[in-house]
Amino acid sequence: MADRTSPDEELMRALYEEHAGPLLAFVLRLVDGDRQRAEDVVQETLLRAWRNADRLRGAPGSVRPWLVTVARRIVIDNHRSRQARPREVDPGPLELIPAADEIDRALRLMTISDALGDLTEAHREALIETYFRGRTVSEAAEVLGVPAGTVRSRVFYALRSMKLSLEERGVTA
Amino acid sequence: MNRPAPDHGQYERHEQHTAVGAYALGVLDEAGAARFEEHLAGCPECAAELDGLMGLTPLLAELKEAGPAPEALVPRPDPALLDRLLDRVAAGRRAQRIRRLCLVAAAAALIVAGPLVGAAVFSEEAPDHSGVSAAKQMYEDGEKIGAVDPATKADVTVSLQQKPWGTHVALRLAHVRGPLTCDLVAVGKNGERQVVTTWAVPPGGYGLDGTDTAGTGDKPDRADKGDKWSKEPLYTHGGAALNRNDISRFEVRTLDGKLLATVKV
Numbered sequence: 557m558a559d560r561t562s563p564d565e566e567l568m569r570a571l572y573e574e575h576a577g578p579l580l581a582f583v584l585r586l587v588d589g590d591r592q593r594a595e596d597v598v599q600e601t602l603l604r605a606w607r608n609a610d611r612l613r614g615a616p617g618s619v620r621p622w623l624v625t626v627a628r629r630i631v632i633d634n635h636r637s638r639q640a641r642p643r644e645v646d647p648g649p650l651e652l653i654p655a656a657d658e659i660d661r662a663l664r665l666m667t668i669s670d671a672l673g674d675l676t677e678a679h680r681e682a683l684i685e686t687y688f689r690g691r692t693v694s695e696a697a698e699v700l701g702v703p704a705g706t707v708r709s710r711v712f713y714a715l716r717s718m719k720l721s722l723e724e725r726g727v728t729a
Numbered sequence: 730m731n732r733p734a735p736d737h738g739q740y741e742r743h744e745q746h747t748a749v750g751a752y753a754l755g756v757l758d759e760a761g762a763a764r765f766e767e768h769l770a771g772c773p774e775c776a777a778e779l780d781g782l783m784g785l786t787p788l789l790a791e792l793k794e795a796g797p798a799p800e801a802l803v804p805r806p807d808p809a810l811l812d813r814l815l816d817r818v819a820a821g822r823r824a825q826r827i828r829r830l831c832l833v834a835a836a837a838a839l840i841v842a843g844p845l846v847g848a849a850v851f852s853e854e855a856p857d858h859s860g861v862s863a864a865k866q867m868y869e870d871g872e873k874i875g876a877v878d879p880a881t882k883a884d885v886t887v888s889l890q891q892k893p894w895g896t897h898v899a900l901r902l903a904h905v906r907g908p909l910t911c912d913l914v915a916v917g918k919n920g921e922r923q924v925v926t927t928w929a930v931p932p933g934g935y936g937l938d939g940t941d942t943a944g945t946g947d948k949p950d951r952a953d954k955g956d957k958w959s960k961e962p963l964y965t966h967g968g969a970a971l972n973r974n975d976i977s978r979f980e981v982r983t984l985d986g987k988l989l990a991t992v993k994v
Contacts, residue, residue, distance in 0.1 A: 568818045572811050580804045585796055595810050603817055661791075668792045673803040680803065686756040687789060688799040693751050694758055705744055708757075712750030715782050722788070 568606050571619075576602065577673060578666040579623055585665075586631045597634070601627040624662045664727065671721040675714050682710035749775050753782040754789070864964040868899035872973075877904070878990035884936060884962075885990040887913075887979050895970040898925045902981065903936020903962035910984045915969035918977045926967030927984070936962035 576598055583594040583601075604626055605612060605619065612619050672680055685696040686707065693711065697704040745768035751757045752765045769775050792802065871888030878885070884903040889896055900913055907930035915923045937958035969976065973994075981989040 564818050564821075565815055568814050569811070572806075572814060576806045576810065577804055580806050581801065584801055584804065589796070589798060589801070591801075595807060598806060599810055599813055599817075602814055603821070606814075606818060607821065661795075664788070665792055665795055668788050669803060672792075683754075683789075684799050684802060686751065687754045688793055688802060692756050692758045693761065696756075705747075708744070708751050709747040711754065711756065712747040715750040715753065715785055719781065719785055722785070727788070 564606070567609055568602070571602050571605055571609075575605075575619065575623055578620075578669045579627060581669050582624060582662050582666055583627050583631065586628065593634070597627055597630050600630050620663055620666060621659060624659050624666070628658070628662075667722065667725050667727050668718075670725065671718045671727075674721045675717055679710050679714035679717065682707050683714045686711055745772070746775060746778075749778045750782060753779055753786055864899055864966045867897065867966050868901055868964050871897070871899055874992055874994050875901075876990060876992045878988075881905075881989050883981065883990040885979070885981050885992050887992055887994070889973055889976075889994070891973045892968070895968055896973045896976060897966065897968050898979070899964065899966040900926070900981075901962050901964055905930055905963075905989065906934035906937060906958075907932045911981055911989065912984060913967065914980045914982060915971055915976050916978050916980060917971050917975050919975070921971070923969045923971060924967075925969050925979070926965055928963065928965050930963070931959070933959040935959055 579601060580594055580598050583597045584591070587593045587597070601623055605623060608622075612622060672683070675683070681700070682696070685691060685700055686693055689696070691699070693707045694704050697707045700707065745765055748757060748761065748765045748768075752762060752769075757765060765775075769779065867890070868886075868888040871890045873886055873888045875884070875886030877883070882904045884901075884905075886901040888899040888901070890899075891897075896915070898913065898915065902911075905911075909930040910927065911930060912927040913925040915925050917923070938960060976994055978994060979992045981991075983989065
């Protein structure tokens with residue numbers, strides 16, 4: 557088995573811990589939720605990041621934009637080769653989206669995802685089961701099998717934590 | 730209308746304070762929202778809290794709209810993904826180590842290929858080992874001109890490559906016995922002399938088969954004592970700040986001035 561404690565492996569672990577989840581969420585949006593494809597793209601993107609680690613380390617805060625740009629590139633390239641058609645005839649839907657806006661938006665979404673990921677499981681669950689699934693507090697309470705007051709207060713503390721966490725990440729809520 | 734008991738009122742008040750989050754997100758049912766609005770009218774704290782939380786809602790709305798599906802909002806990649814990545818890193822690291830070694834070799838070659846600078850570097854590395862294969866490769870690649878000196882029998886071939894900075898010179902030297910310290914000198918058509926490289930010939934010499942008597946070293950009694958002559962020729966290289974066409978000859982000399990061989994080019 558390979559040595560898994562070298563600086564190279566540590567670097568890859570750090571890239572994975574910090575970015576794999578948010579990057580996966582981003583890529584899932586680009587590939588219509590195809591989990592297998594998305595993970596392949598994340599794998600390729602993180603490998604490329606690892607190969608370019610020296611340069612990326614030299615520019616703080618540049619890792620996410622770089623990852624998003626490269627992941628998007630890989631998705632488009634895969635899309636093109638799957639289509640095996642000249643792109644002039646049929647540009648992929650991704651290419652119709654202005655890249656700069658798309659990347660800004662992706663970065664913002666990843667930051668929100670990060671903040672969501674920072675929540676305790678119970679707090680995140682309360683948000684997801686209400687807001688993201690379009691349920692009221694009472695409906696979610698029934699699904700979760702806890703009192704409505706508990707869901708209500710979890711939603712409250714979840715929002716407070718997210719607000720702080722987004723402010724720390726430089727996103728003003 | 731019955732007023733709630735004081736402790737119940739306090740509980741109710743706490744309940745309403747925490748409802749501000751659900752209210753901001755619009756996930757209270759109608760009755761709950763109405764109750765909170767009633768509370769909000771008399772609670773400046775909740776008004777301030779609500780104001781703060783309302784900034785979050787467009788961000789959450791954007792995330793909700795963009796997807797992915799709620800269960801994948803904070804997706805946990807398959808742990809096998811990390812394993813695959815670490816495997817690829819290990820493989821990449823091996824490849825990179827090889828690449829780095831190649832780069833080191835290439836860098837070394839660049840240093841020694843520079844005019845004059847290379848001489849000292851290479852004399853330290855003589856007689857063989859790491860740099861020699863590179864020198865041999867450079868020798869193979871160039872324009873080769875050789876001569877065997879009628880007096881010393883030293884067998885000298887230079888291999889030339891024109892460069893922007895002058896002429897790269899690789900040298901093959903055989904039929905020389907040591908110990909000696911030598912240099913290779915490029916002599917220009919105008920008589921200018923430039924040292925291409927210097928090196929030491931070890932006692933075993935270079936390119937000898939044991940019957941040779943070439944060179945200016947000790948009498949060949951070493952062979953009788955069982956000492957090994959080196960059968961391998963020397964390959965080394967350097968450069969001269971002269972264009973190929975401006976060079977008339979190369980001389981191999983000992984540092985005390987004895988001429989071992991001349992190669993006219």
